[in-house]
Amino acid sequence: MLEGMLTGLATAFSISNILMVIGGCLIGTFIGMLPGLGPMSIIAIMIPIAITIGDPSAALILLAGVYYGAIFGGSTSSILINAPGVASTVATSFDGYPMARQGKAGKALTVAAISSFCGGTIGAILLMIFAPALASVALSFHSAEYFALMVVGLSAIATFAGTGQVAKAIMMTVLGLMLATVGEAALFNAPRFTGGIMDLQSGFSFITLAMAMFALPEAIFLVLDPARSNTGGGSSEIKDLRITRAEARSIAPVIGRQSIQGFLIGVLPGAGATIASFLGYAVERNIASEEDKKQFGKGSIKGLSAPETANNAACTGSFVPLLTLGIPGSGTTAILLGALIALNVTPGPRLMVDEPQIFWSVIVSMYIGNLVLLVLNLPLIPYIAKILAVPRNYLIPFILFFTLMGAYIGQNNATELLILIGLGVLATVLRLADFPLPPLLIGFILGSMLENNFARSMQLYDGPSFIWERPMTLGLLLLAAALVLLPSYRARRARAKAQGVADGD
């Protein structure tokens, strides 16, 4: 492990890679602060740039920096103007915004930055311990187990992503898998479902789909509802970034607890930062002393620190299944996986054996990224916050333009733009009807891998007998079935109970 760390240090500490981290964090914070643009949209927009860099370590370092920066930027906008850019920073605004209104915006930002820093750093340490262990287990996996594992991942994502609407989420996953079958499959060399359109011969481009699913609907929503981009001229004075020793002491145990809890939640596929931040807030409120409890919701630094820590630790935790199993647990890591595949790197247990420098440099760059956020972004926040004053009439055309460019420069093909716009309009309609979109993208990315592993096991066992002949595969598939069926069973029982009280109609 020490040797690996040194390799990582050597890679991450080259001047160009440090510039990547700093640049990524700054860009991420800058864009992440804009209301409505979450980490997913930003990373989707940054991918074409990362891919043209060519070096996978540098590209991944850049994207990881953008990811952290975007999360930090999101919490900044929810503290300063009560406009959380992403769901995972909603809990931050519960106590952050009241603090800002009491004139303690600077202090709130510092608490948020320190909590994010600690959460991210402790998360990275845990990642360093957990990932190699998990990867060594995963090395003994067979393609049948991979197939089963991906099914588990997809059903877990569907179960968590659509709270109370599992069927919709599974429907989106299936749609993603179906989109993945368009074009030539690796194992058969025959075009499928292209409808005779030449541009679909190589399938849908992953970047186009990522843009169409996240960046474009968000931009259209911003157009539809001017209030979404309303920043309220919130350039309130940001001063006095210091916190006292007593405050530091009171948030230290919160940070310790929430780093670990957040990380563990982040590792689970589908749970991710949003659940971690809300759960962190709830847990800390419940175990706080009576007088602290009254402060929650009115500007408690504990209430601000808890979701921030958990949020960042969970983001780090979500890298565990990505780097060790090659299975993304969230929309953001799914986009990162797509970028890695485009760079000819296959994440999975072999990554640590074949290309340790990529694995370790990502981990080391996580520390550097957290440090950059603390020492560089925090002092710059009063200036970066000026971007909140960019008027909507300029902001929206630029967001749309960058979305289009992202799809165009990868392919140099104007048909790609039409596909992007068509899928984007479709995604907007799906979002209006409350269909969760991350399962679609994850399904699309895992689609070809899922099919290849399935095909390989079918060929090895000359039929589907691998499902019952390999106990581990059977166990995983049963787990997947339980994950899908349990919530709907419980919902049905709850409904039946409720109907017993009221009258059934």
Place this chain on the structure above:
Amino acid sequence: MTLDRWIAAVFLVLCLVYGYTAFFTMDAGLPPFMKRNPIWPSTFPKILAGLGIICALIVLVTSKPTPIKTDEIDHRRLGEYKLGQAFGLIAMMVAYAFALRPIGFIGSTVLFLAVSGIVLGERRFHILIPVAIVAALFIWFLVQQVLGIFLRPWPWFM
């Protein structure tokens, strides 16, 4: 019928078409030696079609109307939002896709940024147009010179 039921119905039709292709037309082109293979190109799509039809039916049957959201955009109050602007910008994007080749990157980008701003209600042309020109030139420089990706900058006759 609520919007999610409509979507489920459309998805059901999509699955039926997809399933029809997988079950009845795809295997016709299969070379004879591959027929002995336990897995065909159509095997996985067949499973997906089945799953998709089941999911679509479940959503179709169980979907219930949700309370109208006030904090998020709700499709039942769509008329209250800036629909015209949204359609205008979507049309602008389509126009941009068609203009990119003949007019060239710089011209079409300046037009796109400027006209989109006007669609959104910007009327300070003395700011809008210079911003669009500077941004287009800057991004072209960035993509072409720094990232090394060729974009045809000028119209077809130049």
